[in-house]
Amino acid sequence: MSQTASWQHRLAERGVDRRLWLLLPATVFVLLLFIYPFLYGLSLSFQPLKGGGALANYQKFFNDAYQRDTIATTLKIALPAALLNVLAAVPIAFRMRGRFRGKRLLTTVLVVPITLGTVLTAQGLLNYLGPTGWFNRILMAVHLIDDPIRLTNNYWGVFFSLIITGFPFAFLLVLSYLSGIDPTLERAAATLGASRAQRFRRITLPLLAPGLATTFLLTFVLAFSVFPSAVLVGNPAGSTRVISLAAYQAAYEQYDYAYASAIAMIMGVVELVVVAIVLLWRSRLYTGSTGGKG
Amino acid sequence: MSGFGQLRLEGVGRRFGTADALAGLDLTIERGEFIALLGPSGCGKSTALNCLAGLLPLTAGSIWQDEQRIDTLPPEKRGFGMVFQNYALFPHLTVRDNIAFGLRMRRLPKDEVRRRTTAAIEMVRLEEHASKLPGQLSGGQQQRVAIARATVLEPSLVLMDEPLSNLDAKLRLEMRTEIRRLHQSLGLTTVYVTHDQEEALSMADRLVVMREGRVQQIGTPEEVHTTPTTWHVADFMGYRNLLPLAAQSVAGEVVTVPLGGTTIDGVAQGTVAAGEDVVVAVRPEDVKLGNEGLKGLVEVVEYQGRELAVEVVLEDGTRLHARTERKVQAGESVSVAIDPTRLLVYASDRPAAELVTAGLAV
Numbered sequence: 001m002s003q004t005a006s007w008q009h010r011l012a013e014r015g016v017d018r019r020l021w022l023l024l025p026a027t028v029f030v031l032l033l034f035i036y037p038f039l040y041g042l043s044l045s046f047q048p049l050k051g052g053g054a055l056a057n058y059q060k061f062f063n064d065a066y067q068r069d070t071i072a073t074t075l076k077i078a079l080p081a082a083l084l085n086v087l088a089a090v091p092i093a094f095r096m097r098g099r100f101r102g103k104r105l106l107t108t109v110l111v112v113p114i115t116l117g118t119v120l121t122a123q124g125l126l127n128y129l130g131p132t133g134w135f136n137r138i139l140m141a142v143h144l145i146d147d148p149i150r151l152t153n154n155y156w157g158v159f160f161s162l163i164i165t166g167f168p169f170a171f172l173l174v175l176s177y178l179s180g181i182d183p184t185l186e187r188a189a190a191t192l193g194a195s196r197a198q199r200f201r202r203i204t205l206p207l208l209a210p211g212l213a214t215t216f217l218l219t220f221v222l223a224f225s226v227f228p229s230a231v232l233v234g235n236p237a238g239s240t241r242v243i244s245l246a247a248y249q250a251a252y253e254q255y256d257y258a259y260a261s262a263i264a265m266i267m268g269v270v271e272l273v274v275v276a277i278v279l280l281w282r283s284r285l286y287t288g289s290t291g292g293k294g
Numbered sequence: 295m296s297g298f299g300q301l302r303l304e305g306v307g308r309r310f311g312t313a314d315a316l317a318g319l320d321l322t323i324e325r326g327e328f329i330a331l332l333g334p335s336g337c338g339k340s341t342a343l344n345c346l347a348g349l350l351p352l353t354a355g356s357i358w359q360d361e362q363r364i365d366t367l368p369p370e371k372r373g374f375g376m377v378f379q380n381y382a383l384f385p386h387l388t389v390r391d392n393i394a395f396g397l398r399m400r401r402l403p404k405d406e407v408r409r410r411t412t413a414a415i416e417m418v419r420l421e422e423h424a425s426k427l428p429g430q431l432s433g434g435q436q437q438r439v440a441i442a443r444a445t446v447l448e449p450s451l452v453l454m455d456e457p458l459s460n461l462d463a464k465l466r467l468e469m470r471t472e473i474r475r476l477h478q479s480l481g482l483t484t485v486y487v488t489h490d491q492e493e494a495l496s497m498a499d500r501l502v503v504m505r506e507g508r509v510q511q512i513g514t515p516e517e518v519h520t521t522p523t524t525w526h527v528a529d530f531m532g533y534r535n536l537l538p539l540a541a542q543s544v545a546g547e548v549v550t551v552p553l554g555g556t557t558i559d560g561v562a563q564g565t566v567a568a569g570e571d572v573v574v575a576v577r578p579e580d581v582k583l584g585n586e587g588l589k590g591l592v593e594v595v596e597y598q599g600r601e602l603a604v605e606v607v608l609e610d611g612t613r614l615h616a617r618t619e620r621k622v623q624a625g626e627s628v629s630v631a632i633d634p635t636r637l638l639v640y641a642s643d644r645p646a647a648e649l650v651t652a653g654l655a656v
Contacts, residue, residue: 182380182382184378184380184382185382185384185385187349187369187376187378187382188376188378188382188383188384189384189395189399190348190349190368190369190370191347191348191349191369191370191372191374191375191376191444191453192370192375192395192396192399192443192444192447193370193373193396193399193400193447194370194395194399195370198399202395203384206386207385207386286385286386286427288385288386288427288429289385289429290385
């Protein structure tokens, strides 16, 4: 009896006890809904529909400029959009720290776009920024422009859509990272003679940077897999022919699942490269305690 | 920047919403003084410190450094050093960089920054830890970094906000001496906030005792310790025996009050009239167990090293805290004597019944 008790005790010290079962649902979930489809897709990508060796699908993608360019097209939309989301979130979150009247209302307004969904956002963009939308009509009415500016059904339409849907995420994340930084640190810097700008540059920004890196990655990954808005407010045949669109066409227009899988794998690798670069940079920053309660 | 003749606070007040956190603070700080702001939590002492530092704008009054008005300057323009309760060390900078921060903000030459930083690190004896991050230091070491960081700029005034409250008892005693030593050797002017009366008495040249946003008494440690101006100050300064009584007769300074079935004499603090409600204050150290005096029973005995802290219940039910070196036990019959010069009698600011519910001894 005492023998089994001590054995259980030693296991428990190493983190093996009955609470381990709590991990089961997540493990099953990941295995069934991520690992298995991923491995299935990976093996499928090496079995080209028309033969020609295991790497034929990948060769086909990189030999075809129309397909290959989707990588650059997607990066050209996703990287600036993610960057702008993070950069815009910082000053707003910075101002929204602490308590003030109407904070909850303002936060709600800033976060509401999350609930809208891509289609509603696209609809709104077309109405507002389209050639006959309010934006152009107002500019023309005050004679700032003679012809409508094209802001939809091209690169900018998709870009705006990604800002609208991505910004709330970036804002919420940056706000929580910022609240985790002890405000006394800035006060201490002030008593040491640091101006407002120096306090931000020397104290807040270095402590916030790892959080900004994480935020950038999350909004980047969201933006990289952009699909509905690329079709609805973009130019899916040209400037916004993103990589997910290429994969979709391979799978559901050409019914070549193996090729579509290969494109999906390429998409994943490109994302991983960006993630790896950012994480490498992040690992060189200070990532310890920031003194706050967040 | 450094050095001033005197710093004057004139009617300084700070209001939060409708509540006065600080009101009508008048104080003149002479160069080289060590001033302690003392009081229970919420008394406005930290508010006063933050107003001095420029971290909180005033809502009333003004602050003058010699002939220059400084309460309109932002904190970075005042050139005061500040030590925070939670130290507020920059977690991403090494000990050396933390201490050098203020010097770098002044854009001093590199050589000078290095020389002064090294000297400051030596002064607080952290040479071996200079390249560590604050998170790798103990509480006492972090506190020393915070002090070095605030003093390396040779500020005209150093503000300390309960800097020792997060340390254990032993370290607190050591740091007390350390801070006082630095104050003297660097010729600093220091304003020190604490709720620990012992700390304030042992470190400061002058004490400012505060309560509910207002100054109760300003004086040397001895003045505040021996003659508190109000019974609230007495309460805070360790007069554990506070008794709401009625003055029986008054002769000059001597007030006679009924206690323990008989009467006892005390010294009036301020004006006291016969028949008035009064609060009588006496320290446990001034209540002696002996063979003569008020009769009572020992109820509780606490061992305190050289002495015993004893609670005695008198015949009329009054409880008195006393100290004695005699070995007594709970249940023993004793007599207590009180030195009449150490029994302070204050005019009561509230009816006796209210004082009883406010937690004063019966």
